Amino acid sequence: MDRVLKKRIGKIVTWFLTFVLMLIISVPGLWVVLTAFRPNREVLAKPAIWIPQDPGWTNFAKIFGFGAEQIAIPVPAYFANSLIIASTSTVIALLIGMSGGYAFARYRFKFKNKIFLGLMLSRTVPGIALSLPIFIIWSRLGLIDAKLGLIIVYVALNVPFTIWLIDGFFRQIPKEMSEAAQVDGCTRWQAFWHIEFPLAKSGIASAGIFAFLTSWNEYALASNLTRSTDSKTLPVGLMDFTAQFTIDWAGMSAMAVIIIIPALILTFLVQKHLIAGLTFGGVKG
Amino acid sequence: MAAIRIRDVVKNYGKLEVVHGINLDIAHNEFVVLVGPSGCGKSTTLRMIAGLEDITGGEIFIGDRVVNDLPPRKRDISMVFQNYALYPHMTVRENLGFGLKIAKLAKPVIEERVNEAAAILGIDELMERTPAELSGGQRQRVAMGRAIVRHPQVFLFDEPLSNLDAKLRVQMRTEIKRLHQTVRTTIVYVTHDQVEAMTLADRIVVMKDGYIEQVGSPLEVFEHPVNTFVATFIGSPPMNMIAGRIVKKDGHFHIAFQADQTVPVAADLARTVTEGQEVIFGFRADDLMPDEHAMPIPGASSRLRLKVDIAEPLGTETILFCNFAGKDIQAKMLNPRPVPPGEVMDFSLAIDKAHLFDAASGHNLRN
Numbered sequence: 001m002d003r004v005l006k007k008r009i010g011k012i013v014t015w016f017l018t019f020v021l022m023l024i025i026s027v028p029g030l031w032v033v034l035t036a037f038r039p040n041r042e043v044l045a046k047p048a049i050w051i052p053q054d055p056g057w058t059n060f061a062k063i064f065g066f067g068a069e070q071i072a073i074p075v076p077a078y079f080a081n082s083l084i085i086a087s088t089s090t091v092i093a094l095l096i097g098m099s100g101g102y103a104f105a106r107y108r109f110k111f112k113n114k115i116f117l118g119l120m121l122s123r124t125v126p127g128i129a130l131s132l133p134i135f136i137i138w139s140r141l142g143l144i145d146a147k148l149g150l151i152i153v154y155v156a157l158n159v160p161f162t163i164w165l166i167d168g169f170f171r172q173i174p175k176e177m178s179e180a181a182q183v184d185g186c187t188r189w190q191a192f193w194h195i196e197f198p199l200a201k202s203g204i205a206s207a208g209i210f211a212f213l214t215s216w217n218e219y220a221l222a223s224n225l226t227r228s229t230d231s232k233t234l235p236v237g238l239m240d241f242t243a244q245f246t247i248d249w250a251g252m253s254a255m256a257v258i259i260i261i262p263a264l265i266l267t268f269l270v271q272k273h274l275i276a277g278l279t280f281g282g283v284k285g
Numbered sequence: 286m287a288a289i290r291i292r293d294v295v296k297n298y299g300k301l302e303v304v305h306g307i308n309l310d311i312a313h314n315e316f317v318v319l320v321g322p323s324g325c326g327k328s329t330t331l332r333m334i335a336g337l338e339d340i341t342g343g344e345i346f347i348g349d350r351v352v353n354d355l356p357p358r359k360r361d362i363s364m365v366f367q368n369y370a371l372y373p374h375m376t377v378r379e380n381l382g383f384g385l386k387i388a389k390l391a392k393p394v395i396e397e398r399v400n401e402a403a404a405i406l407g408i409d410e411l412m413e414r415t416p417a418e419l420s421g422g423q424r425q426r427v428a429m430g431r432a433i434v435r436h437p438q439v440f441l442f443d444e445p446l447s448n449l450d451a452k453l454r455v456q457m458r459t460e461i462k463r464l465h466q467t468v469r470t471t472i473v474y475v476t477h478d479q480v481e482a483m484t485l486a487d488r489i490v491v492m493k494d495g496y497i498e499q500v501g502s503p504l505e506v507f508e509h510p511v512n513t514f515v516a517t518f519i520g521s522p523p524m525n526m527i528a529g530r531i532v533k534k535d536g537h538f539h540i541a542f543q544a545d546q547t548v549p550v551a552a553d554l555a556r557t558v559t560e561g562q563e564v565i566f567g568f569r570a571d572d573l574m575p576d577e578h579a580m581p582i583p584g585a586s587s588r589l590r591l592k593v594d595i596a597e598p599l600g601t602e603t604i605l606f607c608n609f610a611g612k613d614i615q616a617k618m619l620n621p622r623p624v625p626p627g628e629v630m631d632f633s634l635a636i637d638k639a640h641l642f643d644a645a646s647g648h649n650l651r652n
């Protein structure tokens with residue numbers, strides 16, 4: 001057989017296999033999206049209806065409390081909780097991560113490597129293993145079913161990772177940049193603010209997005225530490241759709257889509273920001 | 286006035302002392318080059334002048350002020366870094382104007398000064414580009430521009446040419462010298478390249494292991510090195526050094542090498558040596574010339590017959606590698622012709638220009 005043809009067939013086979021593989025990976029996600037747009041009876045129909053017969057926004061209207069039919073699940077409250085908890089914990093984790101990352105990247109101090117290793121090791125403990133001790137301590141402190149309780153947990157979960165990531169970005173910026181700025185008349189703080197921060201911006205943004213997604217998607221700890229609409233987040237709220245004998249698959253899927261959308265947008269942003277070619281060119285080339 | 290005085294300056298990193306109480310006076314408008322092998326403390330010294338390193342002991346004066354505890358921004362200095370350290374997220378114009386903006390100067394003043402610096406360095410065309418869009422030489426110019434816009438009292442250069450290729454390095458070297466003649470300011474320049482040091486400096490400071498070995502004009506350091514280290518470090522090719530012992534022959538002192546080869550001691554050194562003293566005999570390639578030059582050698586000379594191992598033609602001259610008393614030495618041939626390996630030639634060695642160093646201390650016996 002002709003070599004060009006052989007190459008082409010090989011390529012087609014590769015792409016076909018990739019397509020099948022990606023399809024298998026995407027099916028559950030696609031199914032959730034499809035389910036969100038169809039009524040419950042179609043979801044539960046036997047034999048299964050593969051292609052939606054009657055697609056519409058009813059499920060979304062229902063869970064947000066618009067229209068004729070409503071569900072007794074306070075989705076807007078959960079949404080607000082999720083937003084507040086994820087954003088606040090992200091901002092705090094970023095502030096700590098920026099200070100910590102800068103310190104690890106720029107300063108020499110005692111036990112630096114040991115502290116850094118300790119931070120990284122804390123990442124190896126699965127979050128769920130901490131749920132019981134956290135529950136006991138939080139209940140003593142009165143932090144169960146409070147937004148603050150979850151915020152503290154998420155900050156603790158995210159700080160090691162943000163420090164690690166931001167440290168890496170600051171390390172990429174030659175320290176001569178900050179020194180040049182200081183010789184140019186800046187205080188150390190001005191040098192950070194005018195030179196190092198803008199250069200590490202994309203790294204800090206990606207760290208922020210990762211932290212936000214961790215808090216936004218977290219289920220295990222949140223389900224332990226929250227009780228009511230005061231603090232329940234969206235992933236925990238999903239369980240409200242399961243009653244003793246029924247599961248509202250359509251409503252649950254609609255809510256899942258609402259959880260996925262911000263995560264999806266942010267993931268695209270991460271991709272863009274991770275291309276951190278900005279620091280090249282300022283130094284030798 | 287921006288003279289710099291360095292008094293007993295010591296630098297420690299933890300328990301390790303890297304600069305051991307150095308003293309140096311740099312006059313107003315002087316171009317001083319700190320030169321030495323890596324790890325000799327020259328960059329550390331420069332960074333202490335800049336305020337980027339703490340001073341462990343001693344005092345540094347810029348003008349009349351002790352600057353030990355002043356941050357870099359209050360020292361009225363500019364610095365050009367080895368890797369240029371241009372701000373990658375700013376255009377050339379913004380890079381040049383950054384220091385003035387921080388100093389809160391009026392916009393028209395900034396504009397004027399930036400344009401003036403750009404004109405001096407010939408970078409007018411590049412003003413709207415970012416550092417990533419510049420070549421190495423252009424970045425180097427921008428870095429120099431950023432230093433001169435602020436009209437500082439002192440310029441500090443930290444190996445600014447070591448990232449450039451050989452041709453560009455020579456070109457930028459000339460530009461730095463021209464810059465110093467245009468913008469008369471005190472310059473402290475660090476390099477490990479002795480050619481840069483020789484060509485640029487009003488005075489050279491040779492450093493080694495955290496000590497200053499010698500301070501002097503390029504010619505002084507070249508012609509009167511105080512010890513074996515300076516003698517071998519300054520000058521290219523490096524000075525030939527051969528260990529020997531002082532012997533007395535026919536009532537005159539000679540230096541005896543391996544295999545009974547001897548060379549007479551220069552007349553002015555006769556009083557400083559004693560019989561049996563271990564010495565190192567040093568002479569530059571320029572002072573060992575083939576007889577076929579028929580050029581008169583000033584002062585006393587000694588005849589040597591040597592076999593040429595390798596000849597390196599450089600165009601205007603050829604370096605001849607020979608073996609003398611078991612050591613590889615270099616001679617210079619100023620009227621080059623092809624020299625086949627193994628050719629035996631007669632040389633004259635300018636005895637009066639050669640140096641004798643004490644073998645134990647390394648000190649030049651002529652000083």
